[in-house]
Amino acid sequence: MSKPTLDFRAIYDAHFDFVWRSLRRLGVREPDVLDLAQKVFLTAHFKLADFEGRSLVSTWLFGICQRVASDYRRSALIRREVSTDNAELDSVATWNEDLSDKSDSRRRARTAEAILNKLPEPQRIVFVLFELEEMSGQDIATLLDVSVGTVRSRLRLARDTFRREVKRLSAVNASGRKEAV
């Protein structure tokens, strides 16, 4: 019986960074990640007995991250802390500087996250795992327990949305600057 508890510590040490990154990727805002990572591991601790190595530890933890982040997103939406609203997105994304100005990386990150928030969750997950975590389509399919074909089609849809939003923001921004002049 002491084995799973020992393993829990090992799991924590080996996967903390993974859980942290996953939560960030799943739309959890930075100030909230610590709390939610804790929640993920607390859940994992109590579910460890059920886990029994039926999948990879990372797959299992990612599943918990998804549920925790999904609850979080729902309540954050209710509190209006995460916006998918165009007008608000535009205000976040209205730069005074040129879009490619290196100095404003924080604002760019917020903009990118705001765009990701517009993606339906299944697409968002595939998109970030592929584009940012640089996982292969096959690995993502295994992680999410879906087919590679599904992964590719979600990726395609997510990319379409992402690029459309970037173009739209770019246009909004250009016209905003013109008005300012």
Next chain:
Amino acid sequence: MSDPHRLLSKLSDGDDLERELLGSIQRADPPEHAKAEAWARLSTQIAAVALVGSAHGSAAAASAGAGQSAAAEGASAAAGAGAKSALAPIALKALGAKIAVALAVAGAAIGASAVWVHVRAAADHAVSSPPVTQAPVPTVTPNVEPAAATPSEPVAAPSDPTPSDPEPQAASDATAKPSAEQRRRDQLSAESSLLTQARAELRKGDARGAQQVLNKLQAQFPKGMLGQEREVLAIEVLAARGNATAAKHRAQAFIAAYPESPHSAQLSRFTDAP
């Protein structure tokens, strides 16, 4: 059929702006302190749940003390109020409130000043959490935020009805047949109270007494969940008893064995000693 090129790769047809935006969120590693901080809070929560969970048994009351009966009462109250359902991860938010109670109890009962029990950190955390509706009954009161009344959002399913979650009544059957989980919590509770006792001895300046408690701990829980914490304390005891060389060697061994442990950084003060 192979994967497409990544947008961040120059080989893809992504444009510069797309790469700029994506690149801005590519790094998402935790800050340096996060891992240790989260573990400190987590072990506190787990220990608190163990304490609450074992209130119906008598493990929490194992070590006698002045505040003991009050503590046991408090713990039972907390357990009655929701510790049962606390085991279902669904109710984790509600658990936060129970833990705050349990922490107060733990603090009173065992004078939890142990390094690994960051009561303060956890208490701060509990305070800063969004308020939880006072739930008279343990059940599913999902973590609906007070502001949840926004009409546009269905509040029907604020938490995931995960089918694999343990049945809520599973825990209440524990009296009949203690589950593995129940035993685990009881053991953890006993282990953490011994560890706290050992630490208290050391704080009092009684390194020998601390050593004796640690020996007991080692004998009862050779592979306990708090094994790392026990070893760290054992190293401190060695140093306190003037055995700097042994402390240094064991600190080195610990760091080699658990390079990623949050304790390893803290132990460097022993390995850096001449």
